[in-house]
Amino acid sequence: MNKQIVFAICGCLFFVGGFSQTKNLERLLNEIEQNNTELIGYQSYIESQQLENKSANNLPDPQLTGYYLPFGDNITDTYSEYQIAQSFEFPTVYAARSKWNDIKSVQLQTAYAKRRQAILLNAKEFLIELAYFHRQKAIESERRSQGKQVYDQIQELYNKEQVGILDLNKAKIAWIQEQFVVEQIENDIQILVSKLKTLNGDKPLDGLSTQIDLPVEIGSKDDLWLEKLAEDPSLQELKTNEAASLQKMKLEQNKVLPNVSLGYNHQGVKGNFNSGFFGGLTIPLWSSKNKVKAAQVNHEYQQTNTQVITTAINAQFEELFTRYQLMRSKYSEYQITMGNLESEKLLFKAYMLGEYSFMDYYVELQFYRNASDKMLQMEKELHLLQAQLLSHQL
Template sequence: MNKYIVFAICGCLFFVTGFSQTKNIEELLNEIEQNNTELKGYQSYIESQQLEHKSTNNLPDPQLSGFYLPFGDNATGNYTEYQISQSFEFPSVYAARGKWNDSKSQLLESGYEKRRQEVLLNAKELLIELSFFQKQKAIETQRRTQSKQVFEQIQELFNKEQVGILDLNKAKIAWIQEQFVVQQIDSDIQILMSKLKTLNGGNPIDGISSQLVLSFEIRTMENLWQGKLSNEPRLQELKAIEAASIQKVKLEKNKVLPNLALGYNYQGFSGNNNSGFYGGISIPLWNSKNKVKAAEANYEYQQSNTEVITTSLYAQFQEIYNRYELMLEKYNEYQFAMGNLNSEQLLLKAYMLGEYSFMDYYVELQFYRNASDKMLKMERELQLLQAQLLKHQL
């Protein structure tokens, strides 16, 4: 029951405070899709491959041949012969090859879609990481301020000889550590921004929200899987490979039919000649041997391969979904336990009032900070797992 209450609260927060931010993420992903250099290059590659496929269905070049025989007794004059002809495969072969080319074009499109979603998933994961570090920086900046405040107070007490050098050194080290943590986070943020810039075709990304609010509620495992079956690029690519292989079978069956040739022929001597139409047909004895069987065997393999990969993908999906459900349950427990206790502020206030020694304050502070950091990391992990589960929606 508590789980559904948390889902409802998260959903409300998502629509009330996070809708514009979610839309902002979609805009950023659209921008990356438009500017990504790899995707632009892939589109050019697809166009070149499609044109190359079409070229395989062209007619052979027409042939022109001739004979002029002036040597010999030439009793009846010089002999002349020329012929122009056009050879071509059986008409149904061109139709079958055209469908095969269409299926290969669909396979290229599936490959592009798979790569597009991989790029966008990478970008979304970087945005999630960036949001995590920005939240962490805000927390650590506040902690740095508190550490400085504590150090300054202990410095005053040390000057008054009310505390020893050990407490002063511990407070100073705690403050230095917090400064280093903030600097490290700044470095991590710059690295992520550089990676996002690279994905965006070298263009800097502006307007990144510092607060990424996503609803943790997702559909049931079976509903999600049905959506993946319809939209998952890897599965769509497998279907496209199957479609191309069955079209290859149909093409090879049509290529068993004979090739044809038509043309015009002229033969003659001066004042005595003959001309007329030329026709030819090939006898398909050797060239097509075993090709139909090979295409059929390949189609059977592709069917089996699709089944194996689909089963493997479902197992991976199930594992990620179960991890997500387990982590979500633990995250909700953390969130319920932590609530809005504002423990660090209360501890600092108690320390300032002299209710805690520095060591007692520091030990208690680390306990609550570790719990807070754990919850923030769980939130990041939940968002990363959710991004994988919803990859097919990108």
């Protein structure tokens, strides 16, 4: 592997093209959001639930009743009666329930945002891994070519009886192993492309980048946590649940007020009848029992639950941030060290000059290749950690 490939690995996080690659990443995530079947279905579910919640605040249906009593010892004309009535809860109940429905709509939107975040974070992680595999494939393809070159040279030396069959077999096995590595990476790439296609509503994604460059600086821990508190759907869901439980308590308090019935009544016989308006009250002595208390206890639970889950999310955030800082520090050390080395090139020259046997050359080569692979793996993990830390920005 030549010097340019080494620098490509080492400088991947600092390319000038990072901005455009980030824009490309945003474009792909936007496309997935528009085409994801789960999110499309969830939007329809939200609409249906909002309509259902709104219908729960309608007035009861008006009631029409009538009596026609032709039988009996009538000394007058047949008696008849009819009545039209409309009942409804106390007016403040409808206002309280309307506010509750509004908060429930926000709950639905927050649940959607939470699911959207999970899907887009999953897609972003797939895109990061895809870029990693493409970069790894380029490196392994170069190694495969170099392995073929070494094998051809040893084959030539073997034909001249300058090396034995064991060296020839070792060189061939090393070359075959590199071929298998490339094929395995190609298979991994196809799996990721298939997963991304599924997330994109079973539609292929155009313009998949072979490189994802994200900014290394993500801000201070305190600023990032405050941003997460304000924007993260999981934390917003807790606040919304708390607000909904408070409004439910206010609704139950209003439902203690009496229900009202109003109507018109007409009764009597032909030529002799009475008609007029009537009204009534229904006192909810039994139907409202313990409901206010239950709503109050639920609100207290939601307040406690908000504190508990927020503390747990903060602990997870602290752990992720610490891991990110450690990984970034180690990656920087690798980057500085590997960026100043030309170990593989020097090893190859030494081997060509006969200073190393094939086996010694291969052992030394694997050491430096493992170090290079480790740094590339660290870069991927750094990007994945960053994606989790910044998931609230999706």
